[in-house]
Amino acid sequence: MNVLLVFAHPEPRSLNGALRDVAVAELTAQGHDVLISDLYAQNWKSEIDRADFPALAKDARLKPGAASSEAFAAGTLTDDVKAEQEKLLSADVLILQFPLWWYTMPAILKGWVDRVYAYGFAYGVGEHSDRHWGDRFGEGTLAGKRAMLIVTTGGWEQHYSPRGINGPIDDLLFPINHGILYYPGYDVLPPFVAYRVDQLDEKGFDLIADRLRMRMRTLATTPPIPYRQQNGGDYLIPSLQLRPELGDPGVTGFGLHVDCSANRLSTTADILPMARSRQPT
């Protein structure tokens, strides 16, 4: 398979850099072709602004969505954005790797999403009708491909557990997994999360590297998170609210959008029971 790894850490000699090398080595050993978008090394521009739309008249009001739509349709997006879109189209699997900063991705990676995810490419795709609300959430340009996150945290795993003060890691990552990866069509694999990475000794690193290698070996076979398809009948249209009769009564919020009746693994906890049960010491 073709794998695109988008890497968002400023220091190649970081733990993130080391884990990236572990992932690439394992993927290559498995016969995959790996391409890396190293955002810091590429001097990636993070901000959506007028420079992104060279065809926009100088005195025209910048409406980011409309400008993005026109530029994508006319082929006038900037070369850096076009190159990333081509990479996404060529890749069978997308991996986003980043340290969790303030409970989400670093700005440079958010800027990659903001700019590469053009209207007509990642959103604003497909028809709207009484039964179909655009091609998104399980459908879209990137449907049929797989995606997953590789995330590191400074904080303890328990702090990200279901009753932990930071909020559950699956909920913190939902806006990315569901809102950024599932939205344009990806099948989203459970994330790989390495906790408390500032305190790692060599043995700790080896354990994490082994877990990561396992995930890289099973990239094609790991069951994706069974998010509900928007147009599959589970949601009322146009309100896009989950039908009243659906959803485990004990589940609220983000969890509603995972189909727990699906005969598949659904959370990080299911796929990594050993990792989840390790306690900070």
Add this chain to the structure above:
Amino acid sequence: MNVLLVFAHPEPRSLNGALRDVAVAELTAQGHDVLISDLYAQNWKSEIDRADFPALAKDARLKPGAASSEAFAAGTLTDDVKAEQEKLLSADVLILQFPLWWYTMPAILKGWVDRVYAYGFAYGVGEHSDRHWGDRFGEGTLAGKRAMLIVTTGGWEQHYSPRGINGPIDDLLFPINHGILYYPGYDVLPPFVAYRVDQLDEKGFDLIADRLRMRMRTLATTPPIPYRQQNGGDYLIPSLQLRPELGDPGVTGFGLHVDCSANRLSTTADILPMARSRQPT
């Protein structure tokens, strides 16, 4: 009061620009002093990188947390970051205003958080002991001040409702409200959210502007979201998990960290029942 409004939209003539002007006019009319950090106008640099730490040796490995800690302690952070920190210290109220892009803030605002929230300033504050896990989540450098979000969305309000496909707006904003604003000490007011702003006519704008003026008039009196204090006894230390006996049994995930027993308003829905019940047409 001194109010700092951090503004993150690339177009002054946007709806966001108009709403900012409405907010500033109302705040000024109420006798407040308003300062604006217009991130695009300031050419804000979004990426944490080596340039942020001029005192870091050229061949030293960049560890963002450690570098941030050393630079903050030594006073060697860059001038743009220091200026924003001074503004935060001087302001009684912080407002972050942004369009919701891919379910969170634009990259430029995330970059403001990543860079301004230095170690020793916004995190890594206070002592750790068996009963106290640093000054954070209700304590910290910015304790005693208030903060709130002004957010616009292209999507429909129902899509962000408790059973809406995007996930509940309060959950989507939790990593910002709880993880970015409450973390360094702010009392966090319920967010102001304007939905479906791409479809606004003049009457629609006037309704939103009126709602916003009301929120600006009540900035000092609106009860904050009653998040639980980390060190107030509700959490086990060091696991920082909510004590087993606490939390409404019907609430899971992010909602656990709101103290629903508090005799206060707790959600956007409570404070804006009219706004929440309006239906898209």
